[in-house]
Structures are given as C-alpha cells and as structure tokens.
Amino acid sequence: MVTDASGTAIPDVHVIMAGPVSREGTTGRxxxxxxxALKAGTYRIRLESPDFITLEREVxxxxxxxxxxxxxxxxxxxxxxxxxPSPAPTATRExxxxxxxxxxxxxxxxxxxxxxxxxxxxNEPQKETVVGRTLVTTASVVQVRDPIKERVxxxxxxxxxxxxxxxxxxxxxxxxxxxxGSFVVIPRGVTYSLERRxxxxxxxxxxxxx
Numbered sequence: 001m002v003t004d005a006s007g008t009a010i011p012d013v014h015v016i017m018a019g020p021v022s023r024e025g026t027t028g029r030x031x032x033x034x035x036x037a038l039k040a041g042t043y044r045i046r047l048e049s050p051d052f053i054t055l056e057r058e059v060x061x062x063x064x065x066x067x068x069x070x071x072x073x074x075x076x077x078x079x080x081x082x083x084x085p086s087p088a089p090t091a092t093r094e095x096x097x098x099x100x101x102x103x104x105x106x107x108x109x110x111x112x113x114x115x116x117x118x119x120x121x122x123n124e125p126q127k128e129t130v131v132g133r134t135l136v137t138t139a140s141v142v143q144v145r146d147p148i149k150e151r152v153x154x155x156x157x158x159x160x161x162x163x164x165x166x167x168x169x170x171x172x173x174x175x176x177x178x179x180x181g182s183f184v185v186i187p188r189g190v191t192y193s194l195e196r197r198x199x200x201x202x203x204x205x206x207x208x209x210x
Contacts, residue, residue, distance in 0.1 A: 014049070023038070044056060050076075052073040052075055129141050136210050144204075164180055165197075178202065
C-alpha cells in the first residue's frame with residue numbers, strides 16, 4: 001500500500017522491483033499493487049510519481065503467505081514557475097535623413113516612347129534598364145521574355161507596376177496573374193518568379209526603395 005504522510009492512498013505510482021525476478025506495475029485508486037509469482041529473496045523497490053519524491057528501499061520476501069508492504073511517500077516541493085521567454089528583439093530601421101540637394105533637378109521621361117525605342121530583342125531572355133534614380137530609390141523598366149526565377153532583394157523593398165503584356169508571379173506558394181495596370185508590393189527578403197503569358201513580353205516598372 002502506498003500512501004502520503006496523511007495516510008491518503010496515492011494512485012498511479014510506478015513501482016519497479018528488482019531482485020530474484022523483476023516486476024513492475026502501477027498502483028490503483030486504493031494505492032495498492034498486487035505482485036504475484038515472486039521468488040523468495042531480497043528485492044530493491046523503486047517508487048516514482050511526478051508529485052512525490054522518488055523512494056527506493058529493500059524488502060525481504062520469504063516463501064509462504066502473501067506479504068503486504070506499506071510505503072509512505074513525501075510530497076515533492078512545488079516546481080518553480082518558469083518566467084515566460086523574453087520576446088525576440090524587433091529589428092528597427094534607423095531613419096535616414098537626407099539633406100535636400102539645392103542643385104537637384106526634376107527628371108522627366110516618356111515611358112511609352114522610351115520602351116518603343118528600347119524594346120527587348122527577340123534573342124534577349126530579359127532586359128532591365130534603370131530609368132531613374134535618387135539616393136535611396138531606383139526605378140527600372142523590366143522586360144521579360146524568358147522566366148525570371150528566384151528573384152529576391154535582401155536589403156530593399158520593391159514595387160512592380162505592369163505597363164504592358166501579361167504574366168504570372170509566383171511567391172510564397174501562391175500564383176497571381178498580372179495584366180497591364182497590376183501593381184505589386186514585394187517586401188524585402190521575399191523570393192518571387194516572373195513569367196510572361198502570351199506572345200508579347202511582360203513589361204513592368206520596378207521601383208526599389210532601400
């Protein structure tokens with residue numbers, strides 16, 4: 001019989017016996033465990049329970065009538081409550097202040113005319129040309145005949161505006177159709193692929209901001 005200091009039966013105690021023969025089992029609701037077919041001799045008994053201190057003791061078993069062994073377990077000290085893990089540090093971007101350039105000028109480009117003069121050739125898989133730039137932003141015309149695979153910018157966000165043609169963008173396991181007028185925002189670190197649909201190249205304006 002396994003009880004606590006107050007005499008209350010303890011169920012679900014794992015009992016392991018090692019000696020002339022080995023036996024193990026679990027106490028019932030009454031704190032008892034019947035072990036049969038034991039040979040006479042000395043046994044090492046180990047009693048384990050999550051809420052009580054593990055106990056080991058030796059018991060001598062003699063041949064003859066059944067032997068009843070009473071064991072008292074001491075309750076274990078409450079486990080200390082572990083504090084919740086500290087939140088992962090959040091990456092912050094320091095604001096970059098750029099002084100105005102008194103000599104800066106406004107640049108203007110007629111994209112339809114520019115594209116007509118710089119259309120990707122039939123033997124060119126892709127063509128990407130810078131059409132505007134500031135200290136922190138770059139604008140390029142991207143022309144796609146053969147697919148662009150696994151494109152990613154680790155240090156900059158990108159925005160794509162489809163000027164002409166049609167295509168498919170694949171990112172994060174999703175597939176999205178693109179047509180003239182489609183606008184896509186691609187956060188830094190996101191990998192994507194571009195593929196044209198139809199005979200004409202997919203032409204898009206790419207704006208990259210660091």
